[in-house]
Amino acid sequence: MKSIAQFPPNPGLVSSPSPLLTPLSVHRRQQLSLGLIGPGRVGAALLQQLRKNQLRLAERFGVELKLYGVITSKKMWACETDGMQYWHSGNEGHPADLETFENHMRGKGAHVMLIDCTASDVIADYYEGWMRSGIHIVTPNKLAGSGSLDRWQRIQLAGNSAQFRQEAAVCAGLPVVQTLRDLIDTGDELLSIEGIFSGTLAWLCHHYDGSCSFSALLRDAHALAYTEPDPREDLSGMDVARKLVILAREAGLSISLTDVQVQNLVPACLGEVSTETFFSNMEALDVMMGQRLAEARAQGGVLRHVGRIDAEGHGRVGLCVLPLEHALARTSATDNVIQFDTRRYRENPMKIQGPGAGPEVTAAGIFADLLRIASTLRVE
Ligand SMILES: NC(=O)c1ccc[n+]([C@@H]2O[C@H](COP(=O)([O-])OP(=O)(O)OC[C@H]3O[C@@H](n4cnc5c(N)ncnc54)[C@H](OP(=O)(O)O)[C@@H]3O)[C@@H](O)[C@H]2O)c1
Numbered sequence: 001m002k003s004i005a006q007f008p009p010n011p012g013l014v015s016s017p018s019p020l021l022t023p024l025s026v027h028r029r030q031q032l033s034l035g036l037i038g039p040g041r042v043g044a045a046l047l048q049q050l051r052k053n054q055l056r057l058a059e060r061f062g063v064e065l066k067l068y069g070v071i072t073s074k075k076m077w078a079c080e081t082d083g084m085q086y087w088h089s090g091n092e093g094h095p096a097d098l099e100t101f102e103n104h105m106r107g108k109g110a111h112v113m114l115i116d117c118t119a120s121d122v123i124a125d126y127y128e129g130w131m132r133s134g135i136h137i138v139t140p141n142k143l144a145g146s147g148s149l150d151r152w153q154r155i156q157l158a159g160n161s162a163q164f165r166q167e168a169a170v171c172a173g174l175p176v177v178q179t180l181r182d183l184i185d186t187g188d189e190l191l192s193i194e195g196i197f198s199g200t201l202a203w204l205c206h207h208y209d210g211s212c213s214f215s216a217l218l219r220d221a222h223a224l225a226y227t228e229p230d231p232r233e234d235l236s237g238m239d240v241a242r243k244l245v246i247l248a249r250e251a252g253l254s255i256s257l258t259d260v261q262v263q264n265l266v267p268a269c270l271g272e273v274s275t276e277t278f279f280s281n282m283e284a285l286d287v288m289m290g291q292r293l294a295e296a297r298a299q300g301g302v303l304r305h306v307g308r309i310d311a312e313g314h315g316r317v318g319l320c321v322l323p324l325e326h327a328l329a330r331t332s333a334t335d336n337v338i339q340f341d342t343r344r345y346r347e348n349p350m351k352i353q354g355p356g357a358g359p360e361v362t363a364a365g366i367f368a369d370l371l372r373i374a375s376t377l378r379v380e
Contacts, residue, residue, distance in 0.1 A: 263318025
């Protein structure tokens with residue numbers, strides 16, 4: 001096995017272990033060994049939250065979270081004792097090697113978890129193997145949950161050996177996946193899921209009132225960092241389609257992205273051009289968007305970007321005209337709103353609303369998944 005860089009002490013961070021474990025938590029001590037893949041915006045926010053709560057979780061609940069490794073696409077770091085309070089991205093590190101990293105993590109106790117905070121399909125390919133060897137996976141990465149159905153089904157089967165959770169992949173910290181699981185597990189019957197899954201498109205639709213062109217508004221949204229660096233990623237609707245597929249699969253439906261009909265708001269002439277060319281020709285969006293706004297007005301409604309999937313797994317993503325009294329019409333600027341229509345919640349569908357992106361809230365969704373898994377683990 002190759003040697004791996006150790007975490008040098010980080011003088012700015014707390015380093016003493018807790019002297020204050022309560023008798024109960026000492027008795028019920030549970031160790032979860034963590035490896036983080038991708039300490040980017042979300043991964044770094046998660047590490048901060050873990051650091052801040054590590055002591056409290058150990059003292060109050062006997063849950064000992066220990067960080068044994070961090071890896072990016074280029075570098076990796078590892079340690080033989082907990083490095084949670086020591087690791088920082090300025091540390092030297094060694095060239096990344098996923099196999100060495102995995103072997104290092106494998107020897108780190110009875111309960112090992114890898115947290116994938118990348119958007120990498122290559123990493124998602126490893127989940128099944130890791131799970132078969134007993135390693136739990138938590139991730140905000142959408143690619144396993146919405147990628148090839150065959151891979152997803154193999155991950156599901158590997159669930160006999162280890163757990164997989166992906167709450168943060170759908171609406172960051174909003175408890176959408178867990179709520180759906182609870183509805184189904186308690187015998188409710190899903191009729192449809194409908195919602196505003198893109199904060200960017202929610203903001204654009206909310207502010208698009210005809211007082212300025214859609215392209216001008218899109219420039220503003222980009223300047224405010226509400227869009228992806230290339231706004232076509234938001235406008236394509238594919239991110240929303242992926243979220244629908246994840247939810248449908250969590251509800252037990254065997255569907256793929258091809259089962260979702262997606263309206264791409266990017267005009268064909270701007271689909272393949274460079275980002276710079278797209279920015280200098282964004283006015284090509286204005287005619288179609290102007291027509292849709294006029295239609296909405298003529299019908300006395302508002303324009304919203306909506307994703308919907310029914311109980312048979314037929315999905316649709318695109319612009320809709322909604323009546324003013326519709327729950328999805330009355331949203332605040334960048335919120336996600338997800339509505340579950342089920343047999344029990346038929347008269348008044350259940351709604352979950354709030355910010356659906358941002359490193360802090362996404363990290364909190366990952367943290368909650370981590371704790372859900374920790375709460376099911378056998379005490380050592
Ligand atoms: N940001 C949000 O608000 C939000 C909300 C919901 C879900 N998510 C999801 O959360 C994930 C992370 O988002 P982010 O905003 O934190 O992205 P980010 O800032 O770009 O960070 C991605 C991290 O992944 C690492 N990485 C990429 N490929 C890798 C590979 N093959 N092996 C190991 N590490 C690799 C990158 O390191 P190097 O570049 O150094 O390789 C970087 O540390 C994504 O799946 C995203 O869709 C994000």
